[in-house]
Amino acid sequence: MKEYNIYIIGVGGQGIGLLSQTLLRGADHAGLEVMAVDTHGLAQRGGVVVSRIRCGSRVFSPLTLSHNCDIVLGMEIHEALRGVGAALKEGGTLVYLNISWQPLPVRLGQCPEVRTWDLSLACKNLDARCLEVETQGLADARMQNIALVGTVAKHALIPGVAKEDYARALEDLLSGDILARNMDIFNQYAG
Amino acid sequence: MKNLGELLVQPDPFEEILMGNQALVRAMVESNTRVATSYPGSPTPEIASAIQDIPKDRQPFYFEFSVNEKVATEVAFGAAINGNLSCVFYKSVGLNVALDTFVQLGLVNIIGGMVVVIGDDPGANSSQNEQDNRNIYRMAKVTVLEPASPKEAYAYYKQAAQLAVAHKTIVVLRLATHVCHARQKINFAGYTEDKGYKTQFNKENGPYIPLTVLALEMKRLAMERIGPILSDIRKSGLNQVIRSSSSQGKGIITAGLTWLSVLDVLERFSHRPNLLKLGVVNPLDREGILSFLTSNDQVLILEELDDILENQIKAMAYDHGLTVTITGKTRDKDFIGEFTPDKTFEKILATWPEMMPRGIKEAGQKEEGLVAEGLKEKTPVAIVPDRSAQMCPGCGHRSAFFAIKKALNKEDITVADIGCHTLGYMPPYEVGEVLMCMGASPGIASGLSLNNGGKKVVAFLGDSTFFHAGLPGLINTIFNSHNITLIIMENGTTAMTGHQDHAGGVIKIETLLKGLGIEQVFSCDTYSQEKLTGLVKEALKAEGISVVIARHPCMLKFTRGQRKKKGYVQKHIAIDPQTCTQAHVCVESFGCPSFIRNLDGSVSVNTDLCLGDGSCRPSCPDQAIGFEKETNEGI
Numbered sequence: 095m096k097e098y099n100i101y102i103i104g105v106g107g108q109g110i111g112l113l114s115q116t117l118l119r120g121a122d123h124a125g126l127e128v129m130a131v132d133t134h135g136l137a138q139r140g141g142v143v144v145s146r147i148r149c150g151s152r153v154f155s156p157l158t159l160s161h162n163c164d165i166v167l168g169m170e171i172h173e174a175l176r177g178v179g180a181a182l183k184e185g186g187t188l189v190y191l192n193i194s195w196q197p198l199p200v201r202l203g204q205c206p207e208v209r210t211w212d213l214s215l216a217c218k219n220l221d222a223r224c225l226e227v228e229t230q231g232l233a234d235a236r237m238q239n240i241a242l243v244g245t246v247a248k249h250a251l252i253p254g255v256a257k258e259d260y261a262r263a264l265e266d267l268l269s270g271d272i273l274a275r276n277m278d279i280f281n282q283y284a285g
Numbered sequence: 286m287k288n289l290g291e292l293l294v295q296p297d298p299f300e301e302i303l304m305g306n307q308a309l310v311r312a313m314v315e316s317n318t319r320v321a322t323s324y325p326g327s328p329t330p331e332i333a334s335a336i337q338d339i340p341k342d343r344q345p346f347y348f349e350f351s352v353n354e355k356v357a358t359e360v361a362f363g364a365a366i367n368g369n370l371s372c373v374f375y376k377s378v379g380l381n382v383a384l385d386t387f388v389q390l391g392l393v394n395i396i397g398g399m400v401v402v403i404g405d406d407p408g409a410n411s412s413q414n415e416q417d418n419r420n421i422y423r424m425a426k427v428t429v430l431e432p433a434s435p436k437e438a439y440a441y442y443k444q445a446a447q448l449a450v451a452h453k454t455i456v457v458l459r460l461a462t463h464v465c466h467a468r469q470k471i472n473f474a475g476y477t478e479d480k481g482y483k484t485q486f487n488k489e490n491g492p493y494i495p496l497t498v499l500a501l502e503m504k505r506l507a508m509e510r511i512g513p514i515l516s517d518i519r520k521s522g523l524n525q526v527i528r529s530s531s532s533q534g535k536g537i538i539t540a541g542l543t544w545l546s547v548l549d550v551l552e553r554f555s556h557r558p559n560l561l562k563l564g565v566v567n568p569l570d571r572e573g574i575l576s577f578l579t580s581n582d583q584v585l586i587l588e589e590l591d592d593i594l595e596n597q598i599k600a601m602a603y604d605h606g607l608t609v610t611i612t613g614k615t616r617d618k619d620f621i622g623e624f625t626p627d628k629t630f631e632k633i634l635a636t637w638p639e640m641m642p643r644g645i646k647e648a649g650q651k652e653e654g655l656v657a658e659g660l661k662e663k664t665p666v667a668i669v670p671d672r673s674a675q676m677c678p679g680c681g682h683r684s685a686f687f688a689i690k691k692a693l694n695k696e697d698i699t700v701a702d703i704g705c706h707t708l709g710y711m712p713p714y715e716v717g718e719v720l721m722c723m724g725a726s727p728g729i730a731s732g733l734s735l736n737n738g739g740k741k742v743v744a745f746l747g748d749s750t751f752f753h754a755g756l757p758g759l760i761n762t763i764f765n766s767h768n769i770t771l772i773i774m775e776n777g778t779t780a781m782t783g784h785q786d787h788a789g790g791v792i793k794i795e796t797l798l799k800g801l802g803i804e805q806v807f808s809c810d811t812y813s814q815e816k817l818t819g820l821v822k823e824a825l826k827a828e829g830i831s832v833v834i835a836r837h838p839c840m841l842k843f844t845r846g847q848r849k850k851k852g853y854v855q856k857h858i859a860i861d862p863q864t865c866t867q868a869h870v871c872v873e874s875f876g877c878p879s880f881i882r883n884l885d886g887s888v889s890v891n892t893d894l895c896l897g898d899g900s901c902r903p904s905c906p907d908q909a910i911g912f913e914k915e916t917n918e919g920i
Contacts, residue, residue: 097552105672107894118468119286122302129434129469133462135411139841140878141674152552155545156434156467159626176669194881195891199670201872201882202712212667235893266286 095126095253097150099158103177104169105195107139109239112267113167114145116243117252119263121149124255131156142173149252165251167242170195172208178216187223188213189245191238225249232279240264240276244283257284290338294345298475305435305465306331308473309402309458312442314345315476319369319397319483321348322357324753325782326376327411328465329404333374334783345478350785353723353753354379358386358401365397366493368483370450374402376411378722380418382754389495390455391427392503396490397483398449400442401427404460407542407589408623411462413703413722415622417590422457422567426507428514429457429567430523431541435469441564444521452514459566461542461589463623511568523564524573531556535637536581538574538594540566543587546629553630553642558585569597578602578609585636586613589624612636675708678879679844679898681811681837682706682774686714687875687904688814689743689772689835692821697741698733702726702755704747705781705839706774713876717745724754731758731767741825743770749779749787751794762830763801770824771832776839784842798832805831812837814903844896856897857913860888864909875904 100117104110114130121128130147146158163181168174168190178188192210199205210226217224227245229238243264247257261280268276286292292301293310303311309332313321323333336348347364351357354375361373373383380387380403390399409415422429428448432441438460445456492499518524535558539547544562551557561577563569578584578598586595595613602611614620619632634641676683686709693699693716701707701717702725710717721729730744746755751773762769773794779785798806805827807820817835824831847853858879860871865888872880872888879895880888890913902910 106674107677115468119302122470129467131463131467133410133466135674139675139677140672142672154548154552155542155626156463156469157542157546157623157625159550159630172669172672175667179669193893195878195894196881197670197672198675198712198876198878201876201878201880203869203873203882205668205670207884208667208669216667238893 095150096152097148098253099163100147100149100165100167100252101158101163101177101181102145102147102167102169103173104143105173106134106141106143108143108169109236110143110145110169113169113239113242114147115267116240116260116263117147117246119266120243120255120260121147121252123259123262126254127151127153129153129156142176165189165246167246168213169239169242171210171213172197174213175208175216178213178220178222182217182220182222184220185222186220187225187251188217189225189227189242189251191242192226192228193238227283234275237276237279240279241283244280244285247280247284260284288338289335290340291343293335294339294343296475296478298473300470300472302468302470303435304331304468305432305438305460307335308435308439308471309442310335311473312439312446313372315474316443316446317370317479318372318400318446319346320361320364320371321346322351322360322371322373324351324354324357324375324379324382325779325785326379327404327782328406328460328462329374329376329402330782330785331465332402333785350787352788354383355386358383358390361399362386362390362395365395365399366393366486366490367397368485369397370399370446371397372400372402375404377403377405377416377418378412378414379403380421381416382723384421387421388425391425392495392500392507393493394453394490394506395449395455396453396485398446398451398453399455400445400449400458401455402442402458402460404462404465405590406462408462413720415590417593418459419566419593420591422459423593426511427455427457427567428518428565429459430564431459431566432464432564433540433542433544433562434464435467436471437564438464439471439473441523444523448514448517451517452510454510454514459541461623463542515568515570518565518570519573521564524570525562525564526573526577527560527562529557529559532559532581534582535559536561536577536584537587538563538577538584538598539587540564540594541589543589543624543629546624546626547587549626550630550633554640555642556640563594566594569594571601574598575601575605575607578607578611581609583610583612583637585633586611587624587629587632588613591620673711675711675878676705677841678877678894679840679896679900680705681776681835681840681900682709683714683875683877684814684837684900685772685774685811685817685835686716688811688817689821690714690716691818692825693743694741696739697743697825698730700726700730700733700742700744702744702746702750704750704774705776706745706747709745713874723750724756724758727755727758727762727769727771730769730771731762731765734768741770742768743772743825745772745774747780748773748775748777748789748794749785752788752792759830760801763803766829768829770821770827771830772821773832773834775834775836778839778842780839780842784839795834803830803832805829806834807832808834808836810837811835812900840896840898857892857895858890858897858899858901858910859913860890861909861911862887864907866907866909868906870904870906871901871910875901877901
């Protein structure tokens with residue numbers, strides 16, 4: 095593989111770090127050359143967080159050219175749309191969690207909330223695939239990130255990385271009861 | 286993967302995916318670093334958390350969070366002139382705090398060697414500016430290594446340590462945000478544990494007193510050291526030339542993360558310039574650079590932030606009468622922000638339009654540069670509202686700002702400081718109208734208070750910042766009888782950078798304030814909003830300095846601790862739709878991010894976010910906010 099780029103975007107506190115590390119380690123277990131970088135501003139919580147993962151033999155910088163990512167993972171609908179606008183390439187794939195963490199201008203009534211059809215339309219403009227992930231049934235919102243990993247595994251979105259590779263990555267990163275609960279969610283979404 | 290801390294002190298070689306900041310700790314261990322100090326600041330705090338992850342009984346060296354960057358530098362220096370390799374690390378603007386000490390370090394015979402790791406922040410991701418500290422390194426006459434990746438951060442620290450020990454000096458490792466936070470697989474070497482600690486201080490190793498003629502003598506010795514250091518640098522292979530058979534007389538000189546941007550975008554070009562990557566950005570290897578210049582007709586210098594390399598390299602070419610064309614920064618925007626792959630691509634094409642890759646059609650002129658079609662901005666179908674950083678659900682600062690605002694008159698002036706509470710400047714609170722740097726608020730407020738009529742001036746300080754640099758400003762208000770109110774936002778931790786401990790755990794702020802002779806000291810928990818409003822009103826009436834300690838533990842830290850406890854019950858608040866009159870005070874003025882504004886004007890609660898702390902309840906004029914029936918979601 096020459097180059098395969100993944101762009102993850104969400105809100106601080108959503109567990110983007112674990113999501114990114116699971117994909118990074120999954121790709122590594124599959125034998126891909128891979129690197130990643132997180133970009134978070136100054137807040138512990140509540141601001142936009144972006145993580146990029148780059149696989150391939152001709153990849154050097156952890157940062158990506160604009161509109162050059164094969165997949166965008168949006169952890170929330172506003173950020174999913176922001177990610178599509180900044181990073182998704184034509185013919186790419188958007189996977190997003192159908193949840194909304196309203197940004198301040200929406201809560202202040204100054205700006206309308208982004209809706210799922212905004213995402214469908216944005217993807218249509220780019221001839222991109224648009225996969226929605228429902229997490230309403232999850233008992234613990236802090237494990238929504240793993241639903242995304244499961245969905246990436248189910249659709250084999252990163253070429254050459256199998257379900258087992260992601261499972262091994264989770265085993266690297268978590269242990270005990272927390273691993274068991276995350277693995278259940280992973281399996282549920284990976285199908 | 287083994288536990289990170291155990292891995293970092295494993296004597297055998299291993300391969301692992303680590304972040305730049307974590308890889309650096311392994312290099313510290315392998316290099317036999319004996320003392321490390323720091324003050325937390327992004328992008329470097331993960332260096333400290335990796336050190337603290339090492340089991341206590343296997344800690345490879347002494348580590349402390351010092352009270353500020355200057356003290357951290359001094360502690361590391363003290364250990365190093367006792368004969369031990371030491372390391373101090375902090376963020377870009379931390380160097381400003383440490384500067385008085387730092388500029389002396391290059392002049393001194395540091396017998397144990399010292400590595401100063403400074404995380405610059407091009408793009409100002411988490412800093413008040415994006416200052417290029419290479420300006421300071423030139424002035425201080427210190428050697429500076431600049432890695433581009435986690436792999437290089439690991440390798441370069443070891444080289445920096447070797448140079449520092451061999452030449453009895455300091456060496457700076459210049460990191461950037463996306464080097465610190467990048468992750469990749471690295472092959473780590475083995476090492477032999479050596480816990481030996483030296484106590485070899487001897488003034489004969491000096492001079493250590495830079496007064497009168499000695500100051501000049503020390504500078505002369507520092508200048509003398511540059512030659513032998515450069516000779517080692519040439520042998521080290523830190524500066525690298527990659528020749529191309531399709532260069533067409535073109536060459537690029539670059540360093541750090543920009544080097545990786547260059548390699549990445551050159552993948553898109555059909556011919557490649559010759560490349561010189563500088564691993565050492567001060568002092569410059571004149572010989573190597575001149576040789577590169579003479580082998581090219583046109584050279585482009587790509588460097589982030591200031592034109593430090595460019596000015597020196599142009600001067601070298603002038604001195605040697607070279608005819609090579611040298612292009613560096615030509616527009617203001619070349620000085621601003623990171624040299625991302627996008628920016629590097631655009632700059633190369635703006636300099637050499639004939640290099641436009643085949644297959645990418647010209648999309649016309651954009652600003653001064655050409656933009657390839659693949660890079661042209663797409664318009665999203667809907668506008669995505671901004672999402673700035675904000676205070677967390679349950680944050681005590683939110684309750685404080687909501688309450689304090691009620692005590693202030695419109696014309697009163699509020700002065701912010703660095704920390705989570707800085708975010709109070711944003712809507713809906715808009716408290717904090719001027720911000721400078723760590724600990725500046727009491728001084729700025731004092732200046733504003735002079736001949737200020739009836740307007741009150743209120744300064745804010747976090748507790749970690751109070752100890753870091755706030756104290757001198759506060760003491761000045763007492764010494765010079767300034768008329769301000771200081772509000773100390775005490776959350777018991779250094780929250781913004783990830784909950785590091787600070788001196789407040791040992792020294793009680795209230796006791797200290799009373800010891801300073803301040804008579805008007807008030808304090809209360811910020812969740813007691815009405816009381817806090819009253820106390821601030823009272824403090825504002827006082828003449829001279831008055832202080833209000835607005836206290837509440839950081840709820841992010843507190844809740845994480847609670848969740849780990851057995852039988853933890855997750856609570857949420859709930860809004861009673863019968864009682865709610867849609868006054869919207871909770872969502873618009875109190876502004877907790879847990880509130881959801883629905884299309885029909887009703888307000889509901891995002892249970893993913895709500896902590897059930899109830900700090901919002903006093904804000905509701907209808908008393909419509911209560912607690913939801915309890916659910917057990919504990920781990």
